[in-house]
Amino acid sequence: EPEVxxxxxxxxxxxxxxxxxxxxxxxxxxxFYWYRQILGQKVEFLVSFYNNEISEKSxxxxxxxxxxxxxxxxxTLKIRSTKLEDSAMYFCASRRLMATNEKLFFGSGTQLSVL
Amino acid sequence: xxxxxQSQPEMSVQEAETVTLSCTYDTSENNYYxxxxxxxxxxxxxxxxxxxxxxxxxxxENRFSVNFQKAAKSFSLKISDSQLGDTAMYFCAFSHAGNxxxxxxxxxxxxxxxx
Numbered sequence: 001e002p003e004v005x006x007x008x009x010x011x012x013x014x015x016x017x018x019x020x021x022x023x024x025x026x027x028x029x030x031x032f033y034w035y036r037q038i039l040g041q042k043v044e045f046l047v048s049f050y051n052n053e054i055s056e057k058s059x060x061x062x063x064x065x066x067x068x069x070x071x072x073x074x075x076t077l078k079i080r081s082t083k084l085e086d087s088a089m090y091f092c093a094s095r096r097l098m099a100t101n102e103k104l105f106f107g108s109g110t111q112l113s114v115l
Numbered sequence: 116x117x118x119x120x121q122s123q124p125e126m127s128v129q130e131a132e133t134v135t136l137s138c139t140y141d142t143s144e145n146n147y148y149x150x151x152x153x154x155x156x157x158x159x160x161x162x163x164x165x166x167x168x169x170x171x172x173x174x175x176e177n178r179f180s181v182n183f184q185k186a187a188k189s190f191s192l193k194i195s196d197s198q199l200g201d202t203a204m205y206f207c208a209f210s211h212a213g214n215x216x217x218x219x220x221x222x223x224x225x226x227x228x229x230x
Contacts, residue, residue, distance in 0.1 A: 033217065043206065043220040056215045089158060095216070104218070106160035 002026040006092050006107035013082055014115055021077045021110045023092030029105070032075045033093040034067065036060070037109075043091070049075065082114045117142045119209050121221035128197045129229050135182075136192045136224045138207030146212040149183065149190045154204040154223070163205070166190065168212075197228045 005024040013019050025032055034046040047057045047067055054067065066078045075094075079086055092107040118141045128134035140149070151163040166174045166183050173181050178198075182191045194201055207221040 031216075035218070042222050043208075043218070045217040045219070048215050048217055056217060091160060093160075103162060104216075108157070108159050111158075 002105065004092055004094055004105045004107035006090075006110050008110060009108065010111045010113070012113045012115065015084055016081050019079050019082055019112065021079075021090050021092075021112070023075045023077070023094075023107055024073055025075055025092065025094035026096070026105055027073070029094035029096045031055075031095040031097075032067075032069070033095075033104075034077050035091045035093065036088040037091065038085075038088040046077070046090075079112075082112075084114050087112055087114045117144075117147075117209050117211070117219050119207050119219055119221040121207050121224050123224045124222070125225045125227070127227040127229055128194075130197055130199060132197055133193060133195045134197055134226065136194075136205050136207075136226065138190045138192070138221055140188050140190065140207070140209050142188070142209065142211070144211050148210045148212065148216075149181075150208040150210070150218070151179070151181070151190075151192045152206045152208060153201075154206060155200075155202070160206075164192065194226075199228050199230060202226060202228045 007022045032049040037043045045058050047061045048055045064080045068076050089109045089111050091109045093104050095104045120139045147168045149166045153161045153163050164174050164176045164179050173183050178195045180193045204223045206223045208218040210216045210218050
């Protein structure tokens, strides 16, 4: 089965530093998402991306966050100035189409620790 | 706004027995999708089963089946013949039928299958 690849699997950073989380969606997929999971809390939607632009973002996705699809294969999430509360598992997901039976594929996640 | 509630933080079951995980949701929409995802210790998100709200027939995937009660807004997961590999967090999730299809998640139920 095709896979969504996320790198790195773990990232440790100092508060105030910028981090870039990388995702390689499945090659023929058109819809991309970032979710995060703070330990012990609900998985939360951050942002969706289609046709090279954000299609929806949550309240969490403030000016400190940005997404990019720089080269047609990678899909990145940047946090400009990390805060302690950004510590979470970040999941990338992709989907080929919006048809009813289209499956959403998740990556293995990047565990971000902000110290 | 849509919400998803899982009222059982932890459950356990003996190997080969049957267990049911509960999920309720709230929405004013008539057309939507419901999902159960499994998250093993590796933290990969794995789709277990999916239900379209317009289908009256309950979805089934091998040992996994759902009891979808649309009027009651209930979506429980039944795992038959439980196996040790079923030990994981189980998340119930909702998405509307619009273009974005972002997922709204419950808090999860930690299931332990005991030998």
